[in-house]
Amino acid sequence: MNEWYELVNDLETKTNEPDELTAKRIERNAAAALPKRRSRLKIALIAAAILLLTACGVTTLRFADWFGTLTNPQDPAASEDLLSSLGTVLAQTQTVDGVTMTLHGALYDGETFLLSLSVEGLEETRYSSSVDPGASWLYSSRAEWERGAEKAGIETSYYDQLIQSGMFTVNISRQFDMDRCLLLIRPVMMPKEGQEVVLHLEDLQVMGQTVSGPFTFTFTPEKKTVEQTYNCDVQLTAMSGEAYTVTQVVITPLEIRVQICGQLDSSGSPPENTPCIEDIRTAEGADSWAYGSGSWIQNGGDGTWVGRLTYGTLERILDPASVTAVKIDDTWLELHDGN
């Protein structure tokens, strides 16, 4: 092929720069397809550790592998610690028509719910980062739902209609080779603590192949929280000029949440420009941990409003203790114990 590379190397053609999001998706897809880099020494140490743990009867947790896209590549061991402190091992496997699905584990802290699932035994695949869930759903288990429905006097046959609302998004987080990949599932439904749920997978489109299944996993995600909370009373001014107060900053490994409140103006409206978390600073310096943020504001009664700002797009897990400041609009809010 080298002759061809020489032949076409100098041919100029018109190109257009992809937009920022497209460029980011390309880089992320390419990076996800690369094998994780481990030195021989690390492999030997891992093998030795597995042998040691097996000999001691201890199960090795691999949350950093299951939720690899969240792992901080600079410090995978710390990420493993954080992820395992939020995670629950589910370890359920089913095989249908030669395709094996393994539900590895869940991350669930009451605000974020993620599942790691691997698919093996695919045929005639092609590389594709997007997955169509098909007729799949995630919802409360029938037994759990009917118990509540009977108490509330609701017709139990509604269950079969309601499960259709149990949607989730799913992405390939890692492709091992052409017949095996790891999926990251983010359900829309946020279970209550101790609620039994069912993940039903049917007609899933993975890497160009339809996986008919069905596969049904029943489990109860365990709620675990790791967070750093700062209560405060800091006055700030919105971009549109209205004063408001920051009352609390909560930092979890997956998200930053800031509680704010203020007085409605004379027309009964909250700030025209809702404040926004723009950036964070860690002990190591400025951090581009996430590039998206959200907010909501509602009436707080007695002429006030309350709101919550969020920051974090599940790009990478973060040690809550490492965050030293949060930037809201143009203002850096320094975080100290007692502030």
Added chain:
Amino acid sequence: MTDTQLLDLLASRPNRALKLLSQRYSPLVMAVAGRVLPGRQMDLEEIAADVLVKIWQKREEINPQTLRGFVITTARNLAIDRYRLLRRQNEVPLFDQDQEAGEFLEDQVLTQVLAEQIKAMSPPDGEIFLRHHLLLETAAEIGAHFGLTEAAVRARLHRMRIQLRKEVPR
């Protein structure tokens, strides 16, 4: 940073190198693949990612001096593979180029013998052939580049294909 430095960087800092390679070559990949799969944004993004992965896989074999050629050729081949797959699933129409060119493009494997035949062509026929079958430019675009009419380019391409089908074993 030169292509040589970028290929070296792949060994030590692959994610950083992928980002830089993507900035340099993804627009080219999407331009080449976009001619086979117009409007199929997700497919183009996946092909761009696949080309980066191929560079990483072959980083020790690739000659940095012809990395751009590797990118064009790989993008073209991956796009045609994807096109064939999608056409089997009836998801894409036939090439909107003339039928003869489309069939030739699909059938032709980039062999060493074919490369030698193209090198031996008198200018500008070799470049016309490469622009049409590797960069997938239309006869009108090539005509504009060389100051030829679209019909003249089509006629040259037709003659070249006849000659190559005779002389290049399949």
